[in-house]
Amino acid sequence: MSDRDGVIWYDGKLVPWREATTHVLTHTLHYGMGVFEGVRAYDTPKGPAIFRLQDHTDRLFRSAKIVGMDLPFSKEELNEAQRTVVRENGLKSGYLRPMAFYGPEKLGIAPPKKDVRVIVAAWPWGAYLGAEGMEKGIRVKTSSFNRHHVNITMCKAKANGNYMNSIMAHEEAAADGYDEALLLDVDGYVAEGSGENFFMIRNGKVYTPDLTVCLDGITRNTVFQIIKDMGLEITEKRITRDEVYVADEAFFTGTAAEVTPIRELDRRSIGTGVRGPITAEIQQRYFDIVQGRNEKYAGWCTLV
Ligand code: PMP
Structure with a gap:
């Protein structure tokens, strides 16, 4: 670098x-x-x-x-x-x-x-979790490392030191042959990826963890808008890992990761094990917005 x-x-x-x-x-x-x-x-x-x-x-x-x-x-x-x-x-x-x-x-x-x-x-930086992952979805492992406790590190700060936890989780997942880690909070509920927020879809409804231990992701916020534009319901709630196992679709969001589909968690296929149709649509709409093809959100694109 x-x-x-x-x-x-x-x-x-x-x-x-x-x-x-x-x-x-x-x-x-x-x-x-x-x-x-x-x-x-x-x-x-x-x-x-x-x-x-x-x-x-x-x-x-x-x-x-x-x-x-x-x-x-x-x-x-x-x-x-x-x-x-x-x-x-x-x-x-x-x-x-x-x-x-x-x-x-x-x-x-x-x-x-x-x-x-x-x-x-x-x-220049291309797809953070790989171009193939954007299409086919990535393989994710629940981490043995918990996400930060709210009174140990300040999760709402994007602070350098917070990323030791992210790096250890990511390295563990990568060493085991996975693309990314899913971290749980100290109570065992789904928090976020090492550098991404998490979403899942079941029966046409979208769910994401509340922000208690997660970074307030700007991509997450953008995806909330997209979901509303699509006329879908979004609920912030505590999510357990077994709820993810039986989800129809799941994806990560982040500035680097953009909208990355998850095809597998802990060797269980999410849905049919490919990028789901709602995820694909959210992804398409996301790229339309960030690449300046959606006039409604033109105010989010600052020309250099
Ligand atoms: N959670 C963590 C831990 C992150 O590092 C990131 C990346 N900044 C995100 C979530 C997603 O945030 P954003 O969409 O603002 O990039």
Whole structure:
């Protein structure tokens, strides 16, 4: 990732990609106290556009507030920074990574509050869980790792340290030959994937876990709109893993994962073991919206 051409926005300046570095005693590198976003830009008929830019920037500020970090830039500056990196790297589409972290000014547990650094990078990134998975669905395993307890890590913050749990769950699932992990909460109810929200469909009705231990996904919110547009019912509720085993369809949502069908959980086929018809329709509508083909949601696409 570090050895490539291009520029990264770093504390208000555009820095050559290879020179966007930080010292090894950077506080966040040691303790994981930082916040970040994952954002996508899509090629639309009007040109490259960032999807739900303001919503991502708003969530970055909410994450910072939760972990007690003061961001040294305004929302407007960070919106502009995101548009700039897409433009300056000549991207038609891609993934953006804004991140705020504590610098190397001191290394005790108490972070250097005045040394907050912000970067925004952007690069091309295709289907997160594979192009084949988008069509055929992915294979998922219930993780032996639980999702965060609400009073241990702050689940509503997209905070760097929270992702140790995600990485361990994903690595375990991948080592066992699966594409992704499904994490349960500490009470044993379905929470989310390592980097995705979860949905299931039974008898034409859509269900998703409530947000108690999940990230408030922007894709999740987009999919809620799509489901309403389709005239379907959506219910937020506690879901057990055996309810998923007998679901007709299931899928993950995320900025990176977009709408990824799930064809199997714990070696049990979901429905007929292929991408379901409602999932396929949601996926199609999602790509129409993010790629600027649905006028109703044109306001969600910010041209760069
Ligand atoms: N849950 C987790 C743990 C995530 O990392 C992500 C990705 N940001 C999501 C859910 C989905 O969120 P969004 O749709 O906003 O990308």
